[in-house]
Amino acid sequence: MRTLIKNGRIVTAGDFFQGSISIEDGVIQEIGCDISGSFDYEIDAAGKLVMPGGVDVHTHFNLHTGSAVARDDFFAGTVAAACGGTTCVVDHMGFGPAGCSLFHQLRVYYEYAKEHAVIDYSFHGVIQHVNSDILAQLEDMLVQEGIASFKQYMTYDYRLPEADILRLMEKVKTIGGILTIHAENHEIIEYLKDRFIREGDTAPIYHALSRPDYCEADAVNRVISLAAAVGNVPLYIVHLTSALGLKHVISARASGQTVYSETCPQYLLLNEECYNQELDEGLKYILSPPLRKKRDSEALWEGIRLGHIQVIATDHCPFTIALDKQKGRGDFSKCPNGLPGVEERIPLMFSEGVMKGRFSINKMVELCAANPAKIFGMYPKKGALLPGSDGDIVILDPDKEVTLTQSMLHSNADYTAYEGFKLRGYPVMTLSRGEVIVQNNEFIGQKGRGKFVKRQGFSEQQTII
Amino acid sequence: MRTLIKNGRIVTAGDFFQGSISIEDGVIQEIGCDISGSFDYEIDAAGKLVMPGGVDVHTHFNLHTGSAVARDDFFAGTVAAACGGTTCVVDHMGFGPAGCSLFHQLRVYYEYAKEHAVIDYSFHGVIQHVNSDILAQLEDMLVQEGIASFKQYMTYDYRLPEADILRLMEKVKTIGGILTIHAENHEIIEYLKDRFIREGDTAPIYHALSRPDYCEADAVNRVISLAAAVGNVPLYIVHLTSALGLKHVISARASGQTVYSETCPQYLLLNEECYNQELDEGLKYILSPPLRKKRDSEALWEGIRLGHIQVIATDHCPFTIALDKQKGRGDFSKCPNGLPGVEERIPLMFSEGVMKGRFSINKMVELCAANPAKIFGMYPKKGALLPGSDGDIVILDPDKEVTLTQSMLHSNADYTAYEGFKLRGYPVMTLSRGEVIVQNNEFIGQKGRGKFVKRQGFSEQQTII
């Protein structure tokens, strides 16, 4: 099976040029001016942009929270991803039963994904307690299963005490992995949440007020301090939202620590004004960390431009406003936390980022594909258009104008946080390992065709970002 | 009893002028050009500087640490203070037995001071656990005893969990007090200390390396974040040492939080090179937080100049090198922590601060007398030369040249950390409530003449700094 994409303007993290790409058996063979030979399938990308398929390293498919289950399983979720130009996800495993082995959740998630996912996928390990068994399993996970990243929460029931974080960091460093962190100060949240609820302040805006910027920033700073003590453990701060938190990241990087950070479209494009709308509207935006002030968004855009933030992911975690989110009526703290977004990411970042001059199109590829693939050990198989890379490609029409609306999207959520956004540029075709799986916003592939990606350890990276 | 000080150059936090001061029954009556009337005692201060006596709000007399007892009791310690130009101390009460009432230690300290202290004194409350009884006692301490400040440790056995700190802060805010904080991240210290000892790194320098700047900075930032959650509780960071910690203080103050900070002469004038001397020499400087790098000292001097640091105190906690400090041979973590310094403060700050042009003489009065008195509810009784103020005065000869050496000092420690420092300017007379108690470096007052000072709450302050 040989495919040719020709006449397109090819975009990678570093380059932008007119050319052709040939793919054979799912793998890119050549990049050329004019590639000769015979092909089973030829795609004329004239006037279009040909980019590495998106890599979204922060999704929550199938997630069971205490109060609700995320509405997208690995089928619905990956179809939505593919339709939005994303060809690979790294999903965050949810917590397992108390005391369970690291492999417990991995087995659960293998089941979730197998026969469902339509694009390639991996998982981040989740650390919910620390002991010598768990620490031994970390290495097994990496060596045997190619799970190269592990997530640690600083809030929620399974947050780790600092002494355990230190032990965990030592191990992650030794095995050459990377630690991802949900950074919010648990005690501040509990204190404020209790106070607000006690005082009858239950509206959605109090969700935001109970998780202020300094609550995030304090946790970011702390995890950075702990990593410094252990000696430069690679850190990856998920969903960074605040100017204050970013300041700590910048300072740590300047002093030589390996700290990456991720933000999400919602933190760049929406802000806490959303919570002050009528109740049903406000509930839609309950997610953690919450939306911030406009000046935080501006700081994030600048952080991206200056290279302090390396990844844009989504934290896709879809609920319905009709049912799930209603639990937050009368008490914001009961509302399931999360937003859909896996499908909107690439279109939003192209339209709001590139077309509005906030960053270059190369930067967009870096943020949405190359960097996440590199940091999480999948490059150049994923996130690149190189000979030897998987034929994971999105073709985007830069002139297509679209007004975002729920009905055109593929998530099982019943709303999009970006309803009515007028976009310029939209994906028109998605290829996964050389196969066209989305055409004109319609998924035309096979359910379950996605494959698990065994990843390399962070220390195997050939290049630093 | 009427005393007149005439012909001197009077220095206060705001002014510098030629004038006379009359004192009656221990209290200043008038400030004038030429004060007429008859006096029991006339002091001709021609060519001398007449300044408010020093207020040292960070001493540890009588302190029982686990492994040793600070060598100065309230007699020796206050004599040393007086000889160095300090006329008032606020001592940090040590920890009491587990679970004890707040008043337990107060009673112990009343005993320590009574019949011993030669200058006026107060104590900072110490919070070693939090429950509703303790919280109720906080208010009693302030209202009944005039104990307006409470200290909380973020390391050591009696450190408080964050949830307790939040409760404590709420109470301190309600009663109008101020919280003082020893800010170091406990887990980082334990982790590094264990690692170093395990690896045989036991020399004094490892004391410093086990308490790095980010260990302090993390705790500073955290306590600031907690205070922000409660809503601007007044904080006072004791013995700030690092550029990194200072950065957090600056940022909090810029955003409107009430955060004061104190540094000490040792952090301004000495640095971690001290630990790399021969063992006996290195042990002398084991104190917590440890001495830092030269660039930290520079940041502190600048922090003082720009008003980010408001107080210079001493953390006076004297041990002998002959005996006490020897416990650190072979294991830095066994060495009692602390330095003497209550006597050296005023001479050092005059000579190294004022005479070297690092700050003005008014700033020196502010840092060493007026500000600590204001922050801790003793102004204008202490820290000022105003009609109505106590006649606590130090007369300093700006031209007197002194080479600091242990034998001239009055602490029971057997060394000074500033041996050999060449000073220009030295106190030549100290008055406490109008009585000359030190003349030419000799204490001539009565043992036990010092009185407890009942302080006002922070919220009673008439003016903000």
Added chain:
Amino acid sequence: MRTLIKNGRIVTAGDFFQGSISIEDGVIQEIGCDISGSFDYEIDAAGKLVMPGGVDVHTHFNLHTGSAVARDDFFAGTVAAACGGTTCVVDHMGFGPAGCSLFHQLRVYYEYAKEHAVIDYSFHGVIQHVNSDILAQLEDMLVQEGIASFKQYMTYDYRLPEADILRLMEKVKTIGGILTIHAENHEIIEYLKDRFIREGDTAPIYHALSRPDYCEADAVNRVISLAAAVGNVPLYIVHLTSALGLKHVISARASGQTVYSETCPQYLLLNEECYNQELDEGLKYILSPPLRKKRDSEALWEGIRLGHIQVIATDHCPFTIALDKQKGRGDFSKCPNGLPGVEERIPLMFSEGVMKGRFSINKMVELCAANPAKIFGMYPKKGALLPGSDGDIVILDPDKEVTLTQSMLHSNADYTAYEGFKLRGYPVMTLSRGEVIVQNNEFIGQKGRGKFVKRQGFSEQQTII
């Protein structure tokens, strides 16, 4: 002639206390609890604040600009000052005829002030060209006449080329004076002004747009760089308005340069929105530098708090909107530049600064009286309440509520920029050298009673700020 002020709460740059002040022959004799003796005049200040009279070091009485003459001469201007609680001004001499000696303008200004001024005064020298004669005269001005400060413009016709600024700085440094600077980049202003006028953009807002923040900041940075080359010449930046300019000041001070800066109430309390009102309203606010954005004001307030800005003056330069300002109809560049303000300063800073918690009352005395007196060589004669100081005192009723309006003010301008401001606290009595000259907002002194103040050189300062 002996006067006693008793029962007041006395405020100085450093202190705040209950006490009495005795004045004899215009000079303060004593500060005491209870001063005995007989007095010609006793003032009961119970419930009032007793503060050093304001020192305004930036006024333009009698100023002849090209197109108009400032409406207040030294009589009207100093009466307004006195009614607003200011007891000393340092007026900026205007430019003289091309090539004139430094003394030319001094003689003109002696004439302006003599027999007119009702409070004490001095002048800043103005440097409109540089040659060896002028440089020699600088020293004569300081030694013979006590003119200790010299102003240099970086815009307008008499701006100096950089090479001349360097020569001037060398001389000012040698004689121990201080250089004051109007810092705006001339070429940028000319370029933008021409462009706007050419394009028909003539409304008042274009006045602001033609003098953007970076135009000020560039000039501030340049003069600081030049001073660094000469070797730390003392600089005083007049009317600093922008966050960007302040950044350069902060950076220079941090690196050890002696740079003071002044801002004015208009830059703290008003912003560029004023220019977008109807034409007549907009013209009122045409002054240079122009009003800035709200975020600049916030940066200035913070700069004050952190000690980066040392002085609040007024740049008082009154015109009428009925006549003078009309010249700006149809062309902002034809409008005389300036605002009245000498009378509003103290009330505004008390009400908006102290009462709104932006700074302490001590800080207010520092900014409005002590610091300007110190920097410009008049302390402790002016700016202080000390034995030996002139009896220049303002008594302020902190509870008096006033709505500012033109009719209550004493300038010949026909408007106030602060019309309708609701103030809490207002001066109720002003004394100049012990004589009550304003009572209940009415001037009751003698025309021409003000005296010229011979100032000391900056290098004679006994203390650094």
Added chain:
Amino acid sequence: MRTLIKNGRIVTAGDFFQGSISIEDGVIQEIGCDISGSFDYEIDAAGKLVMPGGVDVHTHFNLHTGSAVARDDFFAGTVAAACGGTTCVVDHMGFGPAGCSLFHQLRVYYEYAKEHAVIDYSFHGVIQHVNSDILAQLEDMLVQEGIASFKQYMTYDYRLPEADILRLMEKVKTIGGILTIHAENHEIIEYLKDRFIREGDTAPIYHALSRPDYCEADAVNRVISLAAAVGNVPLYIVHLTSALGLKHVISARASGQTVYSETCPQYLLLNEECYNQELDEGLKYILSPPLRKKRDSEALWEGIRLGHIQVIATDHCPFTIALDKQKGRGDFSKCPNGLPGVEERIPLMFSEGVMKGRFSINKMVELCAANPAKIFGMYPKKGALLPGSDGDIVILDPDKEVTLTQSMLHSNADYTAYEGFKLRGYPVMTLSRGEVIVQNNEFIGQKGRGKFVKRQGFSEQQTII
């Protein structure tokens, strides 16, 4: 003529992968895993890095300064460049006769290069005066000759007054070009130089002291302010050297201005200690701006990492120490300014940058090839390895160990500033348009084979950096 490079590890600004490159008639045809077909020339790059040839946008071949002529003409200079892995230069035209047309120097430089250069080249226009003719010629230069960048000096005889800079900027903006700036404050240099010479301070270190960091920073800030007034004219600061100057660049970029900056290996790897060696040694390092302090170098490395500095060039301007530099004996100001460096750049940046972990190898390609090509309108013809790009390639052996020494280099200078540097990694082959011109450090191409590159305007850039 078809060439194949196979088995190499290919490095571009964004990617790093194993692959092959085919070149036909000087132009890259394909990038592939395994490229089939027949080739005239096959290069086995196993174990080697295959990178875009270096683009050095700051050289001074043939330069006539007042006192000396740079020792490398376009033959010697480009041979040195090629041997060091650089395949394209943009040379800075020197000043022409007073009042000359813009085209005068272009014709002179066409002559210099033609029949001499061995790699491709272009020139930066030089603006030595401004009038309407010159402004008209700017557009002609760009449209007719592809000269897309123009240099303006802020010091030296041909510096432009600010009003002219503003006019020039307007024009550059209109035509879509970019302005390059030598940023040093002329008056400060003259003032300090005169003072030092007058006082007998003639040693090389005074060269550095006469051009302090604030002298550069002031000029950087000024040109940025002027560009802001005109409205975001693209600026390119050549040879940025100081932390202080960088601060202004960062601030401007953060506020949205298009400001690029370049630094050079000497500012990263050498510092002002060099001037304190014996006289002959010190003279070698006389260049402008001068070498700075170590902390400046550190700031530059960080500036590179964080993307504030986009280009590393050389400012290659070679003189001999035996003859030329001797003019500086007894008077630093008589010494010709400049260093050789065109050959050392790529090896130094690989060894000191990549191998020491200061930046990634992709970043190195970005800094030394892709970014300069993009900024100056030659991408993707130069600076990239893409189908359609010129076959300008350097093959580097990452394991080759070399101790840098003058005898191995090809410049006519008689010294290298990096004598004795131990390098790891060195270029082993250079191709220009598909032709191997350097092999094992020997030039094997034809004199005069280099071609002039017609560049595109800055506004034609397809992507922003």
